[in-house]
Amino acid sequence: MIRAGVGQSQRQATGEAVKEAAGQALASAGTPRADLALIFFTSDHAGHPRELVSSVIRAVGTDCVFGCSGGGVLTGEGEIEGNRGVAVLVIAGEEIVGRPFIFEPLRGNEENLGTSFGDFLAKTQDESSLMILLPDTYNGNPQPLLSAMAARAGFHPVIGAGATENGAAGATFQLCGDRIASNTVAGAYLSGEFKVHIDITQGCQPISEPMTITKAEGNLIYEIDDRPAIEVFAKLLKGPLAEDLRRALMVLFVGLPSNREENSVASGKYLVRNIVGLDAEKGILGVSEYVSAGESMVFAMRDGQRAREDLDQMLRRQIEKLNGRRPRFGMYFNCCARGNSLYGIPGIDSAYIRQALGDFPLIGMFGGYELAPLGRANHLFAYTGVLALVTEKE
Secondary structure, eight states, X not given: XXXXXXXXXXXXXXXXXXXXXXXXXXXXXXXXXXXXXXEEEEGGGGGSHHHHHHHHHHHHTOSOEEEEEESEEEETTEEEESSOOEEEEEEESTTEEEEEEEEOOOTTOHHHHHHXXXXXXXXXXXXXXXXXXXXXXXXXXXXXXXXXXHHHHOOOOEEEEOBOOXXXXXXXXXXXXXXXXXXXXXXXXXXXXXEEEEXXXXXXXXXXXXXXEEEEETXXXXXXXXXXXXXXXXXXXXXXXXXXXXXXXXXXXXXXXXXXXXXXXXXXXXXXXXXXXXXXXXTEEEESSOXXXXXXXXXXXXXXHHHHHHXXXXXXXXXXXXXXXXXXXXXXXXXXXXXXXXXXXXXXXXXXXXXXXXXXXXXXXXXXXXXXXXXXXXXXXXXXXXXXXXXEOO
């Protein structure tokens, strides 16, 4: 049987916080030591790196540990934002084998790392597996890594998030064993007798009908449905948004197809990308993704109420997948632009998850971006929550 437990702490002293969170996790798992542990921590604690890594190894009884810093941390008990926090998940049992890793440098080396991961996956014969990646948000782009990995090994599910911080440290931190560093990708490869159920919830919902990009170059959209892109965008601006363009760019985004061949922006098939610039004279929109003529798109808005509705729908889908089974544990990778900044109050996502799925070991963090499969490919997401639930095989 998979034994798992979680704990969290807001203690100010790093060693005490790790000890408290790990102690709660081991107690709830009913085991004196872990075979594998995952730790998320706010960057305040990364100021004491030796204490952090030695404390977690000593507390969980193994150096088979990985994790990273986040803008906040969470468990099923609630979310910690704007304060020091540590969350620990411990796993014990023969059903899951975890292989933590850390690789550097990340910046400029993404494709090589993806090829190495792909070579490893191509050689494995594991029927059930899951790759967890925790890259440095400030260094590198995970999309070339994911693409290179898929080119070598085909589709293998990846979940994770970009390690981040609260803005005070100016760096993010990745951890594996007794090592903590920046400009790296940490993570773990899980294999064994388990099943994983992965789903996403998007904080940005469409506010337009599907449209077609009719003229584009690079990341610049010149025309949408044969009209200047800025003209189409401007028609969506109403009330305060029409008067404050800066505010509009903070809440309005584009949705692009996750599968370019399928070219659909239907619900659950689009990727949210930022609008990064406007040229009113030339009628151009700049977005944070390469686009091409003939590609479908929608405009989407970041909105707390719409996000709650989408979260509820995602949890209903997870309940259906579980078919009465209780998760042995779960991981939730939440965008740092969600949480209190989206809803106006803290703890919404974790409360919804607990209300829908009951009390089970859940750990999570607030990241700079999210990684998850959509269809038969892994993608980088923004303004999204990724929920992975692990059950034992039937």
